[in-house]
Amino acid sequence: MSAQFTASGTVTDADTGDPLIGVTVIVKGTTLGTVTDLDGRYTLEVPGESARLELSYVGYGSVVLDVSKSDPVGNLKMTSSTSTLDEVVVTGLATTVARRNSANSVATISAKDLTEVANPQTFEGALQGQFSGAEIKSTSGSPGGGFSVRMRGVSSIFGNQQPLYIIDGVFLDNSTTSSGVNLVTEAAGGGNTDTNQDDASNRIADIDPEDIENIEILKGAAAAAIYGLRAAGGVVIITTKRGKAGRNAVSFSQTFGTIRPITLLGLRDWDADEVEALGGQDALDVFNSGGFRNYEEELFDNTGINSTSRLEISGGNAKTLYKFGATYKNEDGIVENTGYEKASFRLNLSQKVTDWLDADISTNYIDSKADRGLFNNSNTNATIGYALAFTYPWEDLSPDANGIYPFGGAGSNVLETTDLITNREEVDRFIGGITANARLFTNERNVVKLTGTAGLDQYSLKNIGIFPQELTYFRDESTLGGVLIDGSTTSQQTNLSLFGIWSHYTSTGVSFTTTAGIMRESSVYNNVLVSGTDINGSETNVDQAANVSVNQTKRSFINKGFFAQEEVNINDKLLLTLGVRADKSQNNGDSNELYFFPKANVAVNIHEFDFWGSETVTTFKPRIAYGESMRPPIFSARFNSLSPTAIPGPGGTNSGLQTQSTKGNPDILPETQSELEFGADIGFLNDALVLSATFYTKTIDDVLLRAQAQPSTGFTTEWVNGGELENRGIEISVDYLAIQNEDFSWTTGLNWWRNRSEVTRLEVPAFTTGGFAASLGQYLIQEGLPATTLAGTIPSNADVTESELAGIGILGDAEPDFQLNWRNSFNYKTWSLDFLWHWKEGGDNINLSPLLYDFGQTTWDYDDTDLDPSGQLTNGQYRVSVFGSDARPWIEDGGYIRLRNIGLYKTFKMKYSEGKSTLKLGVSASNLINIFDYNSYDPEVSNFGGNVLANAVEVTPYPSSKRINFHLRANF
Known part of the structure; x- marks a missing residue:
C-alpha cells in the first residue's frame, strides 16, 4: 500500500477570527479535495509523505499550505483579497478559471x-x-x-x-x-x-x-x-x-x-415687445402684471x-x-x-x-x-415635451370650474395631458x-x-x-x-x-x-x-x-x-x-x-x-x-x-x-x-x-x-x-x-x-x-x-x-x-x-428639441447671439432660417x-x-x-x-x- 496521512486544520478570517465555512481545500496537482465545515475545520486523506494544499475562498483569493506526515496540521488565517487577479471568471459554458490564468479580458x-x-x-x-x-x-x-x-x-x-x-x-x-x-x-x-x-x-x-x-x-x-x-x-x-x-x-x-x-432649461428671456408681437395685448397685460407661468417648472x-x-x-x-x-x-x-x-x-x-x-x-x-x-416625438403635438415647445407663459392652461381644460398654443394642453x-x-x-x-x-x-x-x-x-x-x-x-x-x-x-x-x-x-x-x-x-x-x-x-x-x-x-x-x-x-x-x-x-x-x-x-x-x-x-x-x-x-x-x-x-x-x-x-x-x-x-x-x-x-x-x-x-x-x-x-x-x-x-x-x-x-x-x-x-x-x-x-x-x-x-x-x-x-x-x-448627438422650441419661439437660448456667423440673427432665428438647408446646428457634443x-x-x-x-x-x-x-x-x-x-x-x-x-x- 502506498503511504498516506490525514491532513487537518482550521481556517479562520484573519481580521475577525470567525471560522470560514466552505473553503475549498485541494491537494495541488490532483482532484483530491474537501471543504471546511461549520467550524471552519477540514480533514483530508493525502497520498505520500508530504503534499501542498491549495485553499481558495471567494473574496479571499488562494493560499498554498505545505503539510507532511510528520506535520499534518495546517491551520490558516485567510486575509480578504482585493486583487482583481484572485477573481474567478468563466472560460466556457461549464468551466471557470482564476483571472490570473485567464487569456481573455473579462x-x-x-x-x-x-x-x-x-x-x-x-x-x-x-x-x-x-x-x-x-x-x-x-x-x-x-x-x-x-x-x-x-x-x-x-x-x-x-x-x-x-x-x-x-x-x-x-x-x-x-x-x-x-x-x-x-x-x-x-x-x-x-x-x-x-x-x-x-x-x-x-x-x-x-x-x-x-x-x-x-x-x-x-x-x-x-x-x-x-x-x-x-x-x-x-x-x-x-x-x-x-x-x-x-x-x-x-x-x-x-x-x-x-x-x-x-x-x-429655463424660460426664454422675454421682453415686452416680443410678448406683444407674439401674444397681443392680453399677453402683454399678463407680462406687465408679473403673471407669467413657468410651465417647465410646473411639469418637471x-x-x-x-x-x-x-x-x-x-x-x-x-x-x-x-x-x-x-x-x-x-x-x-x-x-x-x-x-x-x-x-x-x-x-x-x-x-x-x-x-x-x-x-x-x-x-x-x-x-x-x-x-x-x-414623451418623445409627435406629429400631432400630443407628447408633453413637444407641446411644451409651443406653450407660452402668458397662457392659463388650468381647468375651469367644470374641469374643462383650455387649448394651448400647440393645440394641446400639457397640464391636461399630464393629468388625464x-x-x-x-x-x-x-x-x-x-x-x-x-x-x-x-x-x-x-x-x-x-x-x-x-x-x-x-x-x-x-x-x-x-x-x-x-x-x-x-x-x-x-x-x-x-x-x-x-x-x-x-x-x-x-x-x-x-x-x-x-x-x-x-x-x-x-x-x-x-x-x-x-x-x-x-x-x-x-x-x-x-x-x-x-x-x-x-x-x-x-x-x-x-x-x-x-x-x-x-x-x-x-x-x-x-x-x-x-x-x-x-x-x-x-x-x-x-x-x-x-x-x-x-x-x-x-x-x-x-x-x-x-x-x-x-x-x-x-x-x-x-x-x-x-x-x-x-x-x-x-x-x-x-x-x-x-x-x-x-x-x-x-x-x-x-x-x-x-x-x-x-x-x-x-x-x-x-x-x-x-x-x-x-x-x-x-x-x-x-x-x-x-x-x-x-x-x-x-x-x-x-x-x-x-x-x-x-x-x-x-x-x-x-x-x-x-x-x-x-x-x-x-x-x-x-x-x-x-x-x-x-x-x-x-x-x-x-x-x-x-x-x-x-x-x-x-x-x-x-x-x-x-x-x-x-x-x-x-x-x-x-x-x-x-x-x-x-x-x-x-x-x-x-x-x-x-x-x-x-x-x-x-x-x-x-x-x-x-x-x-x-x-x-x-x-x-x-x-x-x-x-x-x-x-x-x-x-x-x-x-x-x-x-x-x-x-455627438442629433438634438432636435431646440428646433421645436424655435418654431414656437420659446427656446431658452432663443435671444442669444452666438450661432449666426454674421451676428445679425438670434440663435432661435438662425436655427429656423437654416432649417431644411443646413443640418449643422442640430449636431451637438x-x-x-x-x-x-x-x-x-x-x-x-x-x-x-x-x-x-x-x-x-x-x-x-x-x-x-x-x-x-x-x-x-x-x-x-x-x-x-x-x-x-x-x-x-x-x-x-x-x-x-x-x-x-x-x-x-x-x-x-
Missing part, C-alpha cells in the same frame, strides 16, 4: 458595486460606468428605465446588437415592445417610420439588482464564441446570491429618498419619492442550502402621474442529492408597473432554472462529470393606453374622438444544455479539461395590439369604442448547436484553450446548415518560471485570444412580409394582404464576426497594484443590408449580405490597494477605453439611416468612414467634408473619443465611503463628466449578538454632479430606444433625474 462587477453604494432604479442603471469596453446609454428618464448597451463598437447595421444576458444559466429575453401610442402621436408618420419612438422600456429592467452576487461581462467573440448565436453582441453572465451553510441569516434593508431633475421641477424594501433569509446545512429574497420598490417620477412599482421574489436552493449528484435551483417571480407619461392620460406597462414574469451536476467517475488523477441545465423565461406584458375624448388635441378637427389601447404580449423562451467535462491531472503538474456539449434555444413571442377610437365618454373598455382595430406580431426561433473545448494548464505557467462551436438557426436562409466557429487562446504566466526573480513585478502575464461567432439575420430578412389592406370590389370593401416594399432573401446568410484580442496583466508589489491592457480588432462580414431591387420584382429594396465592418479598440485598467492597515484602507481603480469603427466594404451605394431626414442629421453608412458617422444637408459654401451623397456633409461621430471611470473605496474602522466618476469625452454614485455608511455591531448582528446606516446619491455643454436636459438620450444606429437622436424626452437616498440595513 470584466466583473460585485454586489457591492451594484447595490451597496447607491440604489439603482434598474439593473442596467446599475451597470453604467462600471466597466470598460461598453457604451451603456440611458435612452429615457421615464420611470422603469430604458437602456442601450453596446460592447466594443458597432457590430451590425440592421441587426440586434444587444448582448446576451444569462442569469443562473437561464437565457433572458431583453425585447422592447412598442406600446401603441403611435396611434396618438403619429411619430412614425413623418420622416422615420420606426415605431420604436414611444419611449418603451426593455425587459432586462425587470431583473432585481439586489438578487445579484456578481456579474461577468464577456465583451467580444474571443471570449463569447462558445455561447453561440446570440453572443455576437457580448455576454452578460449574472450569478445570484445563494445560501451558505451555518446558522440562519436574516437581513432587512430599507431605502428612502428623493428624485429631482438633473437640470432645468417636482420631487419624487423613492422607497425600496428588501428582505433576505438564508441558511442551510451540509446537504441543503437556501436563499430567499424579496424586494418591493415604489418610486414617483418627477412628472406628475408617472412612476414605477416592482415586487420581486427569488428562491434559490442548492441540494446535495447523493455523494455524486447535486443540483442548484433558481426561481424568480416579478410583478411590475410603470406609468411612463407621454394613461400610458402604462404591466409585467408579470417568471424566470426559473435548474443545473444538475453528476460526478460519474473520480480518482486521484481524473474527474468525469455531467452537467445539465434547463432554463425558462416567461412573461406577459400588458400595455394600457387611455386617451379620453375630451383631450384638446381630439377636439380640434380630430377624427379619433379619443383613443384606447390594449396591448397584450406573451413571451416564452427556453434553453436546454448538456455538458460532459473530463478533468485529468498528471503527476507532472499538467492538467487537461475537456468539455463537450449540446444546446437548444427556443423562443415564441406574440404581441396583440387592440386599439379603439371614437370612444364614449369615460369608457375604458376598448371593445366599446366605435372603431376597433387589431394588429398582431408573432415571431419565433429555434437555435441548435454543439461545442467542444480543451483547456490545458501547464503548472500554472502556460495556459492553452482550443474550442469550436457549431450552430444552426431557423432565421438563416438555409435553416439546416451548420456554421462552425472556432476559438483559441494562450496565456503565459512568466512570473511562474524559475528565472523570474522580481519582487516588484509579482505578476506578468501576456495573453492572446481569437474567436468567431455569428448573428442570424433579423426575423423578416428571409421572408416576404405581408401587411393587411382594404381591397375595393363590387360587393364592397374586402380585406386582403399586400407585400411590403422590401423583398425577403431565401438565401440570406448570418453575419459572421471574428475577433483577435491581445494584452497583458501586470501585478506590482504582491499584486497590490494591477495593470491590465487589452487591444482588439473585430471584423464583421456578410453584413445585412438593403439593396435596390430590380423593378420587375415589384419591390423597392431587398435584403442582401453586402458589407464588412471593423472595430479596433483599447481597454486599460488600473486597480490599486493604496493603503491597508488595521483601521484604514483605500482602494482605487481606473478604466480607460476607446473604440474606432470603419465600414471597410460596402457593396451597395452609400446611404443614410436613423434620424428623420438629411436636413435634420442622420447616420451615414459609407465605405471608409466610421459606422457611427453623423451627416446631413450642407450649403454649397460650407467648409465641411462632403460625402459620396450629393449635398450631404460629414458633421460628426456618435462614437465617444474615449471613456474613463474612476472608482474609490475608503474604509475607516466602521465607516466607509465609496464613489464612482464617469467621463465620456465626445460622442454629447460628452459629460458625471458622478455616477457616492455612498457614505456607518456600521454598528450589536452587543447582544457577540458582534454577529450588525446595523448599517448610510446616505447615497446617484447622478449628483453632472457637467456637460449640451443644449438640453441630458446628453444620454434616444428617441429611438435601443436602436444603436439611431440612439443619438433627441426629440423632447422625459428629463433625466438625480437621486439622494437614506439607507438602513440590519443583519441578524
Whole structure:
C-alpha cells in the first residue's frame, strides 16, 4: 500500500477570527479535495509523505499550505483579497478559471458595486460606468428605465446588437415592445417610420439588482464564441446570491429618498415687445402684471419619492442550502402621474442529492408597473415635451370650474395631458432554472462529470393606453374622438444544455479539461395590439369604442448547436484553450446548415518560471485570444412580409394582404464576426497594484443590408449580405490597494477605453439611416468612414467634408473619443465611503428639441447671439432660417463628466449578538454632479430606444433625474 496521512486544520478570517465555512481545500496537482465545515475545520486523506494544499475562498483569493506526515496540521488565517487577479471568471459554458490564468479580458462587477453604494432604479442603471469596453446609454428618464448597451463598437447595421444576458444559466429575453401610442402621436408618420419612438422600456429592467452576487461581462467573440448565436453582441453572465451553510441569516434593508431633475432649461428671456408681437395685448397685460407661468417648472421641477424594501433569509446545512429574497420598490417620477412599482421574489436552493449528484435551483417571480407619461416625438403635438415647445407663459392652461381644460398654443394642453392620460406597462414574469451536476467517475488523477441545465423565461406584458375624448388635441378637427389601447404580449423562451467535462491531472503538474456539449434555444413571442377610437365618454373598455382595430406580431426561433473545448494548464505557467462551436438557426436562409466557429487562446504566466526573480513585478502575464461567432439575420430578412389592406370590389370593401416594399432573401446568410484580442496583466508589489491592457480588432462580414431591387420584382429594396465592418479598440485598467492597515484602507481603480469603427466594404451605394431626414442629421453608412458617422444637408459654401451623397456633409461621430471611470473605496474602522466618476469625452448627438422650441419661439437660448456667423440673427432665428438647408446646428457634443454614485455608511455591531448582528446606516446619491455643454436636459438620450444606429437622436424626452437616498440595513 502506498503511504498516506490525514491532513487537518482550521481556517479562520484573519481580521475577525470567525471560522470560514466552505473553503475549498485541494491537494495541488490532483482532484483530491474537501471543504471546511461549520467550524471552519477540514480533514483530508493525502497520498505520500508530504503534499501542498491549495485553499481558495471567494473574496479571499488562494493560499498554498505545505503539510507532511510528520506535520499534518495546517491551520490558516485567510486575509480578504482585493486583487482583481484572485477573481474567478468563466472560460466556457461549464468551466471557470482564476483571472490570473485567464487569456481573455473579462470584466466583473460585485454586489457591492451594484447595490451597496447607491440604489439603482434598474439593473442596467446599475451597470453604467462600471466597466470598460461598453457604451451603456440611458435612452429615457421615464420611470422603469430604458437602456442601450453596446460592447466594443458597432457590430451590425440592421441587426440586434444587444448582448446576451444569462442569469443562473437561464437565457433572458431583453425585447422592447412598442406600446401603441403611435396611434396618438403619429411619430412614425413623418420622416422615420420606426415605431420604436414611444419611449418603451426593455425587459432586462425587470431583473432585481439586489438578487445579484456578481456579474461577468464577456465583451467580444474571443471570449463569447462558445455561447453561440446570440453572443455576437457580448455576454452578460449574472450569478445570484445563494445560501451558505451555518446558522440562519436574516437581513432587512430599507431605502428612502428623493428624485429631482438633473437640470432645468429655463424660460426664454422675454421682453415686452416680443410678448406683444407674439401674444397681443392680453399677453402683454399678463407680462406687465408679473403673471407669467413657468410651465417647465410646473411639469418637471417636482420631487419624487423613492422607497425600496428588501428582505433576505438564508441558511442551510451540509446537504441543503437556501436563499430567499424579496424586494418591493415604489418610486414617483418627477412628472406628475408617472412612476414605477416592482415586487420581486427569488428562491434559490442548492441540494446535495447523493455523494455524486447535486443540483442548484433558481426561481424568480416579478410583478411590475410603470406609468411612463407621454414623451418623445409627435406629429400631432400630443407628447408633453413637444407641446411644451409651443406653450407660452402668458397662457392659463388650468381647468375651469367644470374641469374643462383650455387649448394651448400647440393645440394641446400639457397640464391636461399630464393629468388625464394613461400610458402604462404591466409585467408579470417568471424566470426559473435548474443545473444538475453528476460526478460519474473520480480518482486521484481524473474527474468525469455531467452537467445539465434547463432554463425558462416567461412573461406577459400588458400595455394600457387611455386617451379620453375630451383631450384638446381630439377636439380640434380630430377624427379619433379619443383613443384606447390594449396591448397584450406573451413571451416564452427556453434553453436546454448538456455538458460532459473530463478533468485529468498528471503527476507532472499538467492538467487537461475537456468539455463537450449540446444546446437548444427556443423562443415564441406574440404581441396583440387592440386599439379603439371614437370612444364614449369615460369608457375604458376598448371593445366599446366605435372603431376597433387589431394588429398582431408573432415571431419565433429555434437555435441548435454543439461545442467542444480543451483547456490545458501547464503548472500554472502556460495556459492553452482550443474550442469550436457549431450552430444552426431557423432565421438563416438555409435553416439546416451548420456554421462552425472556432476559438483559441494562450496565456503565459512568466512570473511562474524559475528565472523570474522580481519582487516588484509579482505578476506578468501576456495573453492572446481569437474567436468567431455569428448573428442570424433579423426575423423578416428571409421572408416576404405581408401587411393587411382594404381591397375595393363590387360587393364592397374586402380585406386582403399586400407585400411590403422590401423583398425577403431565401438565401440570406448570418453575419459572421471574428475577433483577435491581445494584452497583458501586470501585478506590482504582491499584486497590490494591477495593470491590465487589452487591444482588439473585430471584423464583421456578410453584413445585412438593403439593396435596390430590380423593378420587375415589384419591390423597392431587398435584403442582401453586402458589407464588412471593423472595430479596433483599447481597454486599460488600473486597480490599486493604496493603503491597508488595521483601521484604514483605500482602494482605487481606473478604466480607460476607446473604440474606432470603419465600414471597410460596402457593396451597395452609400446611404443614410436613423434620424428623420438629411436636413435634420442622420447616420451615414459609407465605405471608409466610421459606422457611427453623423451627416446631413450642407450649403454649397460650407467648409465641411462632403460625402459620396450629393449635398450631404460629414458633421460628426456618435462614437465617444474615449471613456474613463474612476472608482474609490475608503474604509475607516466602521465607516466607509465609496464613489464612482464617469467621463465620456465626445460622442455627438442629433438634438432636435431646440428646433421645436424655435418654431414656437420659446427656446431658452432663443435671444442669444452666438450661432449666426454674421451676428445679425438670434440663435432661435438662425436655427429656423437654416432649417431644411443646413443640418449643422442640430449636431451637438454629447460628452459629460458625471458622478455616477457616492455612498457614505456607518456600521454598528450589536452587543447582544457577540458582534454577529450588525446595523448599517448610510446616505447615497446617484447622478449628483453632472457637467456637460449640451443644449438640453441630458446628453444620454434616444428617441429611438435601443436602436444603436439611431440612439443619438433627441426629440423632447422625459428629463433625466438625480437621486439622494437614506439607507438602513440590519443583519441578524
